[in-house]
Amino acid sequence: xxxxxxxxxxxxxxxxxxxxxxxxxxxxxxxxxxxxxxxxxxxxxxxxxxxxxxxxxxxxxxxxxxxxxxxxxxxxxxxxxxxxxxxxxxxxxxxxxxxxxxxxxxxxxxxxxxxxxxxxxxxxxxxxxxxxxxxxxxxxxxxxxxxxxxxxxxxxxxxxxxxxxxxxxxxxxxxxxxxxxxxxxxxxxxxxxxxxxxxxxxxxxxxxxxxxxxxxxxxxxxxxxxxxxxxxxxxxxxxxxxxxxxxxxxxxxxxxxxxxxxxxxxxxxxxxxxxxxxxxxxxxxxxxxxxxxxxxxxxxxxxxxxxxxxxxxxxxxxxxxxxxxxxxxxxxxxxxxxxxxxxxxxxxxxxxxxxxxxxxxxxxxxxxxxxxxxxxxxxxxxxxxxxxxxxxxxxxxxxxxxxxxxx
Numbered sequence: 001x002x003x004x005x006x007x008x009x010x011x012x013x014x015x016x017x018x019x020x021x022x023x024x025x026x027x028x029x030x031x032x033x034x035x036x037x038x039x040x041x042x043x044x045x046x047x048x049x050x051x052x053x054x055x056x057x058x059x060x061x062x063x064x065x066x067x068x069x070x071x072x073x074x075x076x077x078x079x080x081x082x083x084x085x086x087x088x089x090x091x092x093x094x095x096x097x098x099x100x101x102x103x104x105x106x107x108x109x110x111x112x113x114x115x116x117x118x119x120x121x122x123x124x125x126x127x128x129x130x131x132x133x134x135x136x137x138x139x140x141x142x143x144x145x146x147x148x149x150x151x152x153x154x155x156x157x158x159x160x161x162x163x164x165x166x167x168x169x170x171x172x173x174x175x176x177x178x179x180x181x182x183x184x185x186x187x188x189x190x191x192x193x194x195x196x197x198x199x200x201x202x203x204x205x206x207x208x209x210x211x212x213x214x215x216x217x218x219x220x221x222x223x224x225x226x227x228x229x230x231x232x233x234x235x236x237x238x239x240x241x242x243x244x245x246x247x248x249x250x251x252x253x254x255x256x257x258x259x260x261x262x263x264x265x266x267x268x269x270x271x272x273x274x275x276x277x278x279x280x281x282x283x284x285x286x287x288x289x290x291x292x293x294x295x296x297x298x299x300x301x302x303x304x305x306x307x308x309x310x311x312x313x314x315x316x317x318x319x320x321x322x323x324x325x326x327x328x329x330x331x332x333x334x335x336x337x338x339x340x341x342x343x344x345x346x347x348x349x350x351x352x353x354x355x356x357x358x359x360x361x362x363x364x365x366x367x368x369x370x371x372x373x374x375x376x377x378x379x380x381x382x383x384x385x386x387x388x389x390x391x392x393x394x395x396x397x398x399x400x401x402x403x404x405x406x407x
Contacts, residue, residue, distance in 0.1 A: 002027045002062045002098065007054035007091060009036065009046045012348065012377035016385045017392070018316040019046060020372050021090035025062055025098060032062075032097030033372050035285045035319035036090025040394055041083055043387060048087040052076055057091065063102070065095045069291045080264040085288045092289025093322045093368065100367030107322075107368055111294060111329035118359035119327040121338040122147035122206060122231075124313075126157070130194050137199065144357025147204040147231050147335055152191055155210035156397055156405070159184025166400040173402040176395065181213050185221055192228040204231035206257070211238035211406050212397070218244070222252035231335070232257040232279050232308070238406045239267055245276040257281045260310045261407075268296065272305050279308040279334050283315070284322045293323075297330040306334030315339055317349045321370045324353050324360050336360060348376040 002025035010020045019042055021034040038045045056075050057068055072088045073079050100107045108114060123140035125148050127133030133150060140148045152158040156179050166178040188207065195205060207230065213221060218236040225233060232255040237244055239261050248256065257279035262268055263286055271277045280300050284293050297307050307330055309323040320339055327333045338355060346352050351370040354361045363369045397405040 002030055002102065004058050004060050004062050006058060007049060009049055010372065010374060010377055011042070011046075011387060012372075012380050013316070013345065014380060014382045014385070015392070016381055016387060016390060017042060017314060019090065020316065020318055020377070021049065021094050022372070023062070023091060023094035023098065030098060030101060032094035032101070032367065033318055033370065034090040034093030034095075034097065034289065035316050035322065036086050037285065037314070037316045037319065038083070038086050039314045039392060042390060044083050045086050045090075048076075048083055049090065053087055053091060062095055062098050065092065065099065065291055068092075068095060069288065073288070080266075082263040082286060085263045085292075086285050089285035089287065089289035089292070092291050093285070093318065096290045096322075096325075097367040104366050106362055106364050106366060107290065107325040108328035108362065111290075111326065114328050115331050115333065116328065118361055119324050119333070119336050120147065120358060121145070121336045121355065121360050122149055122204075123338065123358075124149050124151070126151045126153060128153055130191060133191070134195070134198055137195065137203065141199070141203055144359075145203075146358050147206065149206045149208060149234075150191065150195060151208060152187065155208060155407070156184060156212045158187030158191060159212065160397075161400070168400055172400070173398065175398040175402070177397055178400050179212060179397045179405050180399070181217050184212065185217050185224070188221060189224040189228070192225060192230070196228050201229065204229075206231045206234055208234040209236045211235050211261075213237075215241050215244040215247075219248050219251055222248055222254040222256070225254050226252060230254055234258070234281065235260055240406070242267065242271060245271060246274070249276045255279065257308050260312075263287060269299070272300050272303050275303050275305070277305060279306050281308045281310045283310040283312065283319065284326065285315075285319045286310075290322055290326060293326050294330070297326065297332060301330070301332040304332075306332045308334045309336060311337040311339050313339060317341060317346070317352045318368070318370055318372075320360075321351075321353050321362075321368045324362060325368060327360075328362060344380060348373045348380055 125136035
């Protein structure tokens with residue numbers, strides 16, 4: 001069996017926001033790659049990998065993934081935080097990649113084999129007004145997508161006001177935009193009414209609230225959207241208010257998807273067990289990798305909940321590959337979010353997941369089937385990028401009085 005000899009973090013993308021983990025072994029040419037990308041805390045994740053986790057696993061048998069996962073999870077005593085879970089997730093993916101290469105099989109075969117021939121994915125449609133949005137939905141439909149996420153601009157779009165409309169106080173705080181949840185509550189049902197009139201029932205729609213609403217208005221929105229038959233409504237409540245899903249389930253039949261911000265098992269276990277959600281939407285790397293997600297999927301299957309692993313436009317092709325291998329294997333797969341990468345980004349990842357129409361396809365190479373060209377990865381970084389100066393906090397919205405809106 002192969003022994004782990006090193007763990008390396010490789011930063012890439014133009015802005016340096018992608019972190020790819022490479023785990024090497026004592027077997028010539030045998031290594032694995034994983035995703036530990038975090039746009040907002042990249043250096044923190046790298047330090048956890050290099051200073052805490054790598055010394056724990058170097059010299060260990062790479063095949064003992066379950067024991068290594070638990071060892072890493074407990075090695076910092078405090079556990080289940082997003083940064084630690086991302087660090088573990090990157091190494092975990094790389095270990096599954098190694099195991100697949102040793103076995104000569106794609107990872108989904110190690111997870112039980114194919115449950116489907118391809119992985120259905122959904123497109124992200126947006127527009128500054130309803131006509132632009134319709135045009136974008138048409139584009140995705142023509143490309144072969146059967147499920148399309150619809151947003152009126154960015155997150156919270158339909159609820160933003162200019163300074164004059166918002167009637168700001170005299171001492172208003174500076175903000176990029178003013179969000180009004182009541183305006184949003186009225187705008188989104190009208191948006192879907194227009195979309196259904198144009199496209200009929202053939203296309204399935206999703207919508208991402210991105211936790212912008214107070215709980216009672218979130219319930220009202222879910223009720224108002226029932227006539228439009230959404231595939232699901234995403235992240236209607238923030239993690240701090242997930243207890244409200246009980247009231248939401250009692251009052252609305254609109255399917256619910258949640259989990260983008262989850263990192264702790266206690267955030268999703270009760271939601272699944274009580275059948276309060278319809279889709280679990282965690283990011284594979286953010287909850288600890290393939291090992292964690294196959295257990296989440298098994299729990300969800302027992303309670304009739306489907307998977308919809310989160311990707312996000314800032315995420316990298318390695319995490320996408322891990323998600324698709326899980327999608328291929330788990331019976332209770334629902335839908336997969338897709339990322340679109342620039343040609344120069346695709347070029348540094350040989351074996352990248354392919355999309356044709358509304359489906360994603362593995363290449364059936366051993367392991368995750370994806371690799372990283374380190375030389376091209378280093379060249380992709382912008383000349384002005386310096387990791388010591390990296391600072392990219394999440395952009396927050398505010399209400400007219402300055403109150404922060406939770407993402």
